[in-house]
Amino acid sequence: MLTQLVRINLLFFSVMIMLSCEQVVDFDYQAERKICLNCILNPDSTVRVDLYYTRTLDETGEFEPVTNATLEFFENGEPWGTANPVSEGNYQLDKKPLEGKTYAVKCTAPGNLPLTAETTVQEKPDVTYVVRSKEKSKGWQAGQTGESTHFYNLLVDYRLNDQPGNDFYWNYEIFWYTPYQKYNFVHHVSYISPYIDDFNRVVEPESKNGFYYYYYARLTDVGVNESQLEFSKDTDTRVIDIFFNADEHYDRYMKSSVQSWLIEEWDDLPFKEPVQIYSNIENGTGIFGSASFNYLSFRNE
Amino acid sequence: MNKLLYLLIVFPLLGYGQSTKRLTGYVQDAQTGERLIGATLFHPESGKGTTSNAYGFFSLSLPRGKQLVEARFVGYQRTTLELNLQQDTLIVVRLTPGLDLEEVTVKGRHNTSSHPELSNLSFNRINMETIDRIPVILGERDLLKSLQYLPGVKGGRENTTTYNVRGGSDDQNLILLDGVPVYNVSHVFGFFSTFNNDAIKSASFYKGGIPARFGGRLSSVLDISMKEGNMRKASGTFSISPISGRFTYEAPIKRDTASYLISFRRSFIDLPMVLMQKIYDSAQTYGFKFYDFNGKTNWMVNEKNRLYLSIYAGRDKQFHRSEYAGVSTRNHYQWGNLTGVLRWNKLFSPKLFANFSAYFSQYQYEQEAKSNSDETFTEFYTSSKLWDHSAKFDFEYYPATNYTLRFGGKYSHLVFKPNILQVKGNEYNQKFNDQYTNQSDLAELYFENDVQWGDFNINGGGRLSNYFADGEYYLHIQPRLAAGVKLGQGYSLTASYMLMTQHLHLLTNSSLGLPTDLWVASTGKVKPETGYQFALGMEKDFNQTYRAGVEAYYKQMDHVIRFEEGETFVNANENNWEESVLVGQGRAYGSELFVEKRKGRLTGMLSYTLAWSERQFDEVNNRNWFPFKYDRRHDISLMAEYELQTNSSYKKSLSFGFTLQSGNHLSVSDAEMPGIMPPGMQESVWSDLPEWFSTRKTFYEPNNFRMPSFHHLDIGYSSKRKRSNGKIYTWTFSIYNVYNRMNPWYYYKKDNEVRSVSVFPIIPSVSFTYKW
Incomplete structure (x- = not known):
């Protein structure tokens, strides 16, 4: 009896697998033109x-x-x-x-x-830093132009003096990309700070700390308004470290844009809440926001 | 509010004060000694009646002298008791299983329902026998999926055990197993429920007019009672389906005094996988398994005292191990529930019955991923835990046959440890969120009046809850009122109002019943959910053969939560879960209609629901209301059974299940707009920048897309043979989704195309049950 039952069900399973289906969906997109x-x-x-x-x-x-x-x-x-x-x-x-x-x-x-x-328009971020240690890089190769140089790895202590009211700080890095005489985004920002909103944290066991932030670190002053936000991070002398203070609208637009990208690219399964890109445009869409910048260069360190 | 509470307390006392003798007792199965819940005791001479409570107890006031009392219960032969009541009397009514072949004569319009004040659209007593015969997927009978045939109850996704009631969220359903809340009710990522049908005695389902003795959720209550164990002889059940095997054994410890039951279920899913890996000597091993264990024992200390001890344990485990290029990788997920309850039934007097309970319920989820080589070591570990320790007491006082006063209270201590993360490597060891452990305490009191005046029935009461968490304190008064009147010629009218409070929230993205779904406590920021519901219904009974009814409802819900956009629960975030949720409101309204055939060879129910459900959050959609993802406008369901042959040895039947529903809502990006680079960067950056810098995809309203209509037809054939030695063999054949409808289960994007995946095509299966 048991053998019979197993046989019948194996047959049924085979039929089920053959009939499972994935198909392309033709959506009738009806979004209003704005x-x-x-x-x-x-x-x-x-x-x-x-x-x-x-x-x-x-x-x-x-x-x-x-x-x-x-x-x-x-x-x-x-x-x-x-x-x-x-x-x-x-x-x-x-x-x-x-x-x-x-x-x-x-x-x-x-x-x-x-x-x-x-x-x-927000106030510019009031950021100061102290280089705690530096170490000459080893094995760095010359660029395509034949330029040969070296740089230093730095451990930098930062102090961000928070201003009254709600501030929405963002931090990202660019570095000089020699062959094209252009700057390039550093795709990963990786440091530990209690002020980071880790909505864009990506776990990567092989990276330092076991994770990184995708393109940006969003720093929040919630609960620490008008305090000195202190943190440290590793960087190097090729990098220009950029902090900006966004208004609420641009902050929400930035955050929703990054979230949307993370879902689009990395989460095929529907287990994350989909993201509507924020807009503050009445009768339209897009963003009208503001951001004030502070650029830190370590080239001379 | 105070006037209302005053009325609810004083009003029922008006019916108090008759001078009679008291007939009390228990109704039980004559063969097993199992107590029967909801059995009817009826006194034809006076037209008075009552029903047995959750422990089979009843109390009835009757005139002194010789009296006839009828006892009946679905699936049992009706019994007439001849009594000579000279004093208060305690009896045990033993009903014999079998068909009541005697023609039913309706003598007066007495109540045969436990809740005559509620319509059959607000309250259902689930017939477990029927569940055994309806067509099911992969032969796995499932109480929670069977519920989804009821009007107003919609499944989350196809073939998952989560359900939404009258536009509520799936966390708004209280599911009790022997009075203990079970926090995760799913196996295999939501495909199967944790409840083993072989161990279940009965289930009651409320979605309107929920009595005051229940609390803690906004939308519905499913009250499941486990079997107690055969008091008279050893017996057992063995069942096998393509997914799992089940074994149940019950026996007296001392005949008619104490008994026990154990029931075990284990999945077979991993066995073929492991076999294949062994055959091919694979460098990888992977598999999935789950099991359930139910145990229960009870001891009738004397006629006034009885003890019950119930335990449930269930676990799922998924594992994967590999060895490749000197790197060893191990991953495993495991999760499960453990519950236990000790109950003491005490009959203080013929008019006062009490139950005292102490229970715990815990849920734990763990995920671990390790990678090792000679040089490197990394480990990612996450866990979530919930403990609920509670004590409660429930009294039932029967001052008159037409009046029952229930009152009681409960104290709970809950501990939550959500989303504890640990990341380890050669040079680091980070632990996150440990500081966000919550502890909360909940104290509740309730009273409930059940009154019958002729054809008018009312259940009114209130529930008072005091909730403390992290220095926050919430006090809620929750009045409940349900009334029903029989209008003659089979017509009845019902109306109900309930105010509910929910102190726990379920963090879930998917409504799949995933193990990562976790309950968390209300806090200062995330307040308890509150909601009220009005319902108004009318029914018509056609000679007890057909019944038809309609009920309209309106529900308002406050402080409902959802994840912030882009959030998921188990992730790498180092933050408190409170920072990941939004708090808003919801509303739902609609109308349900049903026609039921209760007698004859063909029985079943056809229902239709027209419903709306919407949500509003300040942070989403510019504060505008938008459709809830399970807002399904139309829902037609049919469940029917046709008896091919019935006699003392055989029962053969065909069963049918059909459902046709509007599709779920999804948020799907349908518009594109240009993006913008940070100021000053537009010309200076060279890079292969991601597409979102230049083009952003969005939607203008959440849940803007409705999935195609969901429908499937299932048929089943059941053959039950009872041998002369009492052994019963049952074969059940089912075909799920007979016409192979490809209902989309989820959507994803690949190569700029949207693809739908249908998981459940036509699925035939067979299962077998042997009882002795």
Whole structure:
């Protein structure tokens, strides 16, 4: 009887496996077409705005630029200027925003409801550092240009003096990429600090500390407002260490963008909550935010 | 509120004060001595009746002198007792299993339900015999999946044991095993429930008008009672299905005084895997297994005292080991429940019955990954643990036949250690989240009045809960009221209101019943969930053969939680779980309709549900309401059985199950927009930057996509043969998803294409049960 039962069920299992199915789904994407306004105000730069139409996921090619829009800016409620088109979909206002001031944008494009948004420019991060130790690198090879040099590995102690109010600090690194005379992102940020929001932590047992942060470290002052945030990390003399203080909108946009990417690329199974990219654009999408930067260079250390 | 509570307390006393003799006792199976829950005791002369409680106890006031009392229970022969009541009397009513062939004559409109104040859409007593015969996947009978045929009860994903009731979340269902909450009810990543049908005696399911004696969840209560053990003779059950084997043995320790039951189930999934690995001498070994153990013993100390001890242990384990290029890798996941309860039934007087319980329930999940070579060593370890230690008391006071007062209380101490992480290597050893262990205490009191005035029945009461955690203190008063009236000609009308509080939250992404799903306590930031529900229903009984009903409900839920976008529970994050969740609100409303045929060769139920369920969180979707992922607008379910042959030796039947539901909701990116680089970086960076720097994919409303309609038809054939020596052989053949509907189970992206995976095609199976 038992043998009979096993035989019957083995047959049934075989049938089940043969009939299991994976198939490509033809989605009927019906996302509304909206104007996407992207603009990050930076006290060190003039204002640049990108204005394009969104597209559904099954559309390909370039994004269609919005070419006939009027972009008005306001500073603390007063008219501040109008951005001019510099190329298709790109607009520019030759003014630099100031820390602590609130800016608004109104975008009018024929056939669309006016897009509006507002941001307050944060103070620059007040970061100081002390190099605790340095060690000459070994075995570093010359670049493609034949340039031969060396660099130092550094252990650096940081002090970030937090300012009143909510601050949203981000830290990333770039290094000089000699062959192309360009900077390159350091894809991994790896250090331990109690102030890091580890939403983008990736476990990698072979990396230092057993994990790293994907592209950015987001530092939060929740619970330690107006304190001195102290931490240490390993870096080297090739690196430019960048801290910026984002406003709430840009912070949420950044975080949701990184989260979305992490899910898209690394999590095939539907066990993470999907991410809606944050937008503060009324009647449209995109981001109107601000960020104030502090660049630390260790080239002369 | 105070006036309402006053009314609920004083109102029932109006029916108090009759001068009669008291007939009390227990209803039990004549063959096994098993106490019967919900059996009806009816006095035809007065039209009064009552039902036995969760321990088979009943109490009935009757006039002094000679009286006839009828006792009946589904699946048992009706018995008429001739009594000469000269004083308060304690009896044991023994019912013999079998068909009640006598024509049923309805004498008056007496109550045969434990809850006449509730409609059959708010309360169901699950027929375990029926569950044994309905078609099931892989021959594995499953109480939790059978529930999903009921209107208003929707499964999470196909063939998983999690379910959503009336638009609630799957963590809003209280599941009790012998009065003990079971925190993880799934095996094999949610495909099978932890409840072994062979060890279950009965189950009651509430989704509206939940009485005050139950608390702790917003949406439903499933109250499961294990068998007690045969008091008269040794007996056993052996069952085998493609997935597992089950063995149950029960026997008296001392006839009619003490007995025990043990039941064990183990999966077979790993056996063919291990065999293949041995045959091919594989460098890798992997497998998966689960087991359950139920044990119960009881001792009838005397006619007024009885003790019960129940234990449940269940465990799943997945493992993988490999040796490759000098590197040894070992991974394992394991998780499981352990529960135990000691109960003492005490009959203080013919009018006062009590039960005292002390229990523990714990759940533990572990994941470990190790990698070793001559030079390197890395280890990743994560665990989550929950302990619940509780003591409770429940009294039932019967001052009059038409009035029962229930009151009681409970004290619980809960410890939570969620998401403890450890990462080790040659040069580091980091441990995270150890500091986020929570301890909480919960004290609760309740009272409940059950009153019958002629055709009018009411159950009203309240529950008071005091919850302490991490210095936070929450006090909740939860009034409950349910009323039903029989209108004549088989019509009845019911209405109920309940206010519920839930102090625990389930952290889950998937609603699959994954082992990583874990209960956590309310805190200062994440407050207890609260919710209320109104329900109004009407039913019509057609000569006890057909029954039809409709019920509408509205439910509001506050402080419901969900993960923040992009979060998952077990991850590498070094933060408190509170920082990963959002707190919001929910609402659900709808209407349920059913038609049931209860007698004849063809029996079954057809139901339809029209429902809405929505959520709102301040941090999501610009504070706008959006559909809950299990918002299913339409749901048609059919469960039916046709008897081919029935006599004293054979029972052969065909069974059918069909469900057609609107699909689940998903959040699917359907729009693309240009991204933006950090200011000043646009021109200066050279790199193979990820695509998201230039293009961002998003959706404008969460749960913007509805999956295709979900439907499948299952058929089963059951052949039960009873030999003259009392041994019973049952073969059950099932075909799940007869017409091979490819219901999508999940979606994923590959090479810029969205793919759906269907896990359950047509699946035939056969199982066998032998009872002696």
